[in-house]
Amino acid sequence: xxxxxxxxxxxxxxxxxxxxxxxxxxxxxxIYDVMCQAFGINGKTAGAYEGTQTVDEARQVRVQxxxxxxxxxxxxxxxxxxxxxxxxxxxxxxxxxxxxxxDKPMAAQAVPSVSPSKAAAYFHKTECFCFTQQVxxxxxxxxxxxxxxxxxxxxxxxxxxxLAYTLFDITSRQPALAHNGG
Amino acid sequence: xxxxIDDHGHAGHDHHHGPxxxxxxxxxxxxxxxxxxxxxxxxxxxxxxxxxFAMVIRAELFQPGLQIVQPEFFNQMTxxxxxxxxxGAVMPAFVGLANWMIPLMIGAPDMALPRMNxxxxxxxxxxxGLLVSTLFMEGGGxxxxxxxxxxxxxxxxxxxxxxxxxxxxxxxxSSIMGAINVVATVLNLRAPxxxxxxxxxxxxxxxxTAFLLIAVMPVLAGVVTMMLMDIHFGTSxxxxxxxGDPVLFQHVFWFFGHPEVYIMILPAFGAVSxxxxxxxxxxxxxxTSMVYATGAxxxxxxxxxxxxxxxxxxxxxxxxxxxYATMLIAVPTGVKVFNWVSTMWRGSLTFEAPMLFxxxxxxxxxxxxxxxxxxxxxxxxxxxxxxxxxxAHFHYVLVPGAIFGIFASAYYWLPKxxxxxxxxxxxxxxxxxxxxxxNLAFFPMHFVGxxxxxxxxxxxxxxxxxxxxxxxxxxxxFGATQLLFLFIVIKCxxxxxxxxxxxxxxxxxxxxxxxxxxxxxxxxxPPDMNDVHEHRKGTGGELTP
Numbered sequence: 001x002x003x004x005x006x007x008x009x010x011x012x013x014x015x016x017x018x019x020x021x022x023x024x025x026x027x028x029x030x031i032y033d034v035m036c037q038a039f040g041i042n043g044k045t046a047g048a049y050e051g052t053q054t055v056d057e058a059r060q061v062r063v064q065x066x067x068x069x070x071x072x073x074x075x076x077x078x079x080x081x082x083x084x085x086x087x088x089x090x091x092x093x094x095x096x097x098x099x100x101x102x103d104k105p106m107a108a109q110a111v112p113s114v115s116p117s118k119a120a121a122y123f124h125k126t127e128c129f130c131f132t133q134q135v136x137x138x139x140x141x142x143x144x145x146x147x148x149x150x151x152x153x154x155x156x157x158x159x160x161x162x163l164a165y166t167l168f169d170i171t172s173r174q175p176a177l178a179h180n181g182g
Numbered sequence: 183x184x185x186x187i188d189d190h191g192h193a194g195h196d197h198h199h200g201p202x203x204x205x206x207x208x209x210x211x212x213x214x215x216x217x218x219x220x221x222x223x224x225x226x227x228x229x230x231x232x233x234x235f236a237m238v239i240r241a242e243l244f245q246p247g248l249q250i251v252q253p254e255f256f257n258q259m260t261x262x263x264x265x266x267x268x269x270g271a272v273m274p275a276f277v278g279l280a281n282w283m284i285p286l287m288i289g290a291p292d293m294a295l296p297r298m299n300x301x302x303x304x305x306x307x308x309x310x311g312l313l314v315s316t317l318f319m320e321g322g323g324x325x326x327x328x329x330x331x332x333x334x335x336x337x338x339x340x341x342x343x344x345x346x347x348x349x350x351x352x353x354x355x356s357s358i359m360g361a362i363n364v365v366a367t368v369l370n371l372r373a374p375x376x377x378x379x380x381x382x383x384x385x386x387x388x389x390x391t392a393f394l395l396i397a398v399m400p401v402l403a404g405v406v407t408m409m410l411m412d413i414h415f416g417t418s419x420x421x422x423x424x425x426g427d428p429v430l431f432q433h434v435f436w437f438f439g440h441p442e443v444y445i446m447i448l449p450a451f452g453a454v455s456x457x458x459x460x461x462x463x464x465x466x467x468x469x470t471s472m473v474y475a476t477g478a479x480x481x482x483x484x485x486x487x488x489x490x491x492x493x494x495x496x497x498x499x500x501x502x503x504x505x506y507a508t509m510l511i512a513v514p515t516g517v518k519v520f521n522w523v524s525t526m527w528r529g530s531l532t533f534e535a536p537m538l539f540x541x542x543x544x545x546x547x548x549x550x551x552x553x554x555x556x557x558x559x560x561x562x563x564x565x566x567x568x569x570x571x572x573x574a575h576f577h578y579v580l581v582p583g584a585i586f587g588i589f590a591s592a593y594y595w596l597p598k599x600x601x602x603x604x605x606x607x608x609x610x611x612x613x614x615x616x617x618x619x620x621n622l623a624f625f626p627m628h629f630v631g632x633x634x635x636x637x638x639x640x641x642x643x644x645x646x647x648x649x650x651x652x653x654x655x656x657x658x659x660f661g662a663t664q665l666l667f668l669f670i671v672i673k674c675x676x677x678x679x680x681x682x683x684x685x686x687x688x689x690x691x692x693x694x695x696x697x698x699x700x701x702x703x704x705x706x707x708p709p710d711m712n713d714v715h716e717h718r719k720g721t722g723g724e725l726t727p
Contacts, residue, residue, distance in 0.1 A: 007294055007370050014362045018400050025404025025434060029419060032430050039497065070423065071337075111422045117495060168423030173416065 039121075048131060049124030049149065053089035056152050060085050062160035063150065067096055070168045074102050075136070077110075077167045080143070088154055091126065093147045096165065100136035107174045108134045110165045119161045122151035133170065201702055209304070212296035214281045215700060217303050219599070221278025222592075224306055226668070228270030229585075231314070233661050235263035240623075240657040242640050243650050256640035257325035258317060264328025268446065269353050270310055272580065275588045276449040277302075277360045280388050283595065284364065286693035286700060287382045289373025289709045294366035295359075302359035309352035316342035327638060329439065332420035332431035336412045343413065347406045354403045361395035364388055373692070375711030379473070382691050383466065386473050387452030390480045394441045394448075397484075402438040405431065429494055436487035444483045447547075447579060448476060450587025451518060454540045456691065457594050458522050461537035462529025463688035468521040475514035475521075482511045492563045501560040508558035512551065519548055534686075535609035539590035542582055542617055550578030553628065568638075571631025577624045581660075582617075589616070589667070594689075596674050597681030601699030604674040612670060615663040622656025 063086055065079035076099040086092050100106055110130040114120040125131075129144035136142065150161075201207045201216065211217060238259045242250045251259070281299065285292055293299050316323035319342045326334035335343060368389045372381070381389075408419040408431075418424025420431045451472075459466045466472065488496055488504040496504075522544050531537070553575040557566055566572060589612075596604050626649035631637075635646045642650065684694035696704045 007366055010366055010369060011295065011362060014365060014396055017396055018358055018362075021397055022400035022404050025401040025437075026408070028401075028434050028437065029408075029430060032427070032433060036427075109423055111425075118497065166422065170423055173424070 066164035218282030225275035232266035290371035305356040313349035361392035364392040373708040383455035384452035460689040467524035478514040536594035546582030569631040574627035602678035619660030
């Protein structure tokens with residue numbers, strides 16, 4: 001039948017659309033990350049910051065620190081200081097303490113978040129324990145540094161911001177550790 | 183089930199290609215009418231199953247405190263009620279109507295891809311077998327809500343979540359194949375002279391629905407695939423520990439989820455656009471604007487998904503954009519409602535069961551639309567989010583919207599399907615009991631929702647007790663009434679006053695040009711629409727004063 005050919009072409013096109021939309025679903029993952037980075041939404045902070053800035057002595061911003069354990073995480077995890085006052089542009093170092101009370105070596109990953117979320121794009125970390133994974137032996141305690149600069153362009157209506165870390169147990173994702181501890 | 187339907191396939195025609203005998207007829211059939219009937223019966227079974235889950239929910243909520251089920255099981259009931267109703271009852275019912283009616287409405291001998299049609303139906307029992315079997319597994323079935331937000335559905339999910347994922351995959355494949363079939367049929371198999379703008383609106387709305395399905399069901403398949411990988415293959419799409427983000431889940435899900443709600447309502451718009459003119463004895467007012475309004479709704483449905491997520495912390499500009507885009511949907515929807523009302527204006531109205539359901543559809547769907555507008559207001563949504571107000575809203579658009587649309591269609595076309603008139607008295611009783619029960623069940627939910635009663639919780643504060651008892655009584659009434667519908671349909675299949683080819687004097691359209699019951703094969707020689715002058719009356723045309 002001569003009706004077969006256009007039908008075949010149409011169905012083929014529709015199947016291609018289906019495949020493209022399936023791929024688009026996965027493409028949303030990087031698109032979402034790019035959007036979050038570009039607009040500083042969701043409190044997502046960028047990776048390591050390389051630049052330096054001149055210090056704005058006239059302005060003070062209060063930075064608060066939060067440390068939270070994700071569900072099932074047994075470590076003790078807390079900031080040494082709850083909050084500090086900084087000048088925008090100044091490089092500041094603070095420390096967090098982690099302690100592994102369990103009887104096996106464990107690995108952890110800290111995930112940072114800044115609120116208000118519109119300030120996230122103006123909070124630069126030059127050095128952070130969240131850039132790497134932490135491995136602690138049983139009973140080991142460490143101090144972990146974060147070095148950051150609050151950008152001089154931080155919107156004027158932001159007077160204090162919060163840096164929150166959530167600590168996840170990723171021991172099971174580390175084959176060597178999982179085996180040791182097993 | 184098969185024994186009951188078997189009657190009408192044979193009766194009333196003497197064509198030499200009869201249907202095959204016995205079970206193999208249903209397993210192997212490629213006939214659009216057989217497949218349509220199977221879809222409709224499947225949908226009704228799912229409707230009763232999902233409804234019985236709702237009865238468990240309402241029984242538990244009859245009084246405050248925990249009486250009947252444990253919270254874990256309650257969560258499985260809310261989840262399974264949503265999943266079975268959305269994917270098992272509403273969507274297959276519309277696919278069934280499409281299978282039965284689209285070829286008859288456009289003068290085609292069958293669907294364009296009949297074998298695939300058979301496959302897409304038979305995937306459904308497999309999918310729902312998998313899904314329902316999870317209720318009997320250790321750890322229970324899905325308990326994370328029909329929206330299955332990560333990490334509830336990944337890190338904290340019961341073991342059975344993998345079966346849930348495969349069930350979603352199967353029903354997604356089934357829907358996509360069904361949609362491809364509809365597009366291929368409508369674009370390739372129209373009778374000569376049946377131009378796009380002469381098609382009945384049911385065909386138009388289904389064509390647009392099919393494009394929505396093709397666009398978003400693959401995204402749903404993608405999101406459950408990501409869940410599967412997070413659970414079993416160590417990826418971190420939705421796990422913050424590995425650099426993922428649970429909020430991403432909500433974006434991807436609602437990118438599917440919002441067009442999905444229009445997938446569940448657009449075909450009902452189309453059916454009602456055939457039924458209201460038939461019982462008003464006037465052509466549909468504003469056919470062209472109906473087509474464009476449907477297209478506009480479909481387009482807008484892609485850019486409003488984040489209105490489900492106002493409280494997750496999206497930037498102010500985002501909230502404003504999604505708020506205004508959502509409110510914009512009221513414009514094309516308003517066009518439709520005004521067109522239906524204008525069609526009835528000064529018509530010679532009669533209120534047989536299809537018309538009763540259609541008029542109730544227009545009124546009650548509008549109420550659901552208005553509560554939707556309230557929810558669209560971003561600052562107000564912070565109060566309404568995840569309360570019973572949301573439950574009231576989407577049940578008002580789905581029960582008197584989608585389900586009443588399906589009932590109206592069923593009564594309207596039952597004479598064509600079975601060759602018998604249904605029992606009008608019982609059908610009217612079915613309507614009034616459904617109408618009263620449904621409003622008793624869902625209207626008080628607005629009040630308890632505004633007062634702050636959260637959804638998906640098996641217990642509640644004493645102050646909500648009276649309204650919840652009313653809701654439960656209404657829900658039991660609505661649920662029990664649907665057994666009456668089953669009785670009416672079986673009675674109609676087994677006998678009754680013989681139906682004429684065109685049992686409704688105001689009805690228009692090609693489906694009424696074939697005898698009742700519709701022969702097993704129809705339009706093997708396509709009708710030439712260029713010869714038919716009157717055809718536009720039922721399918722469109724302008725209002726002439």
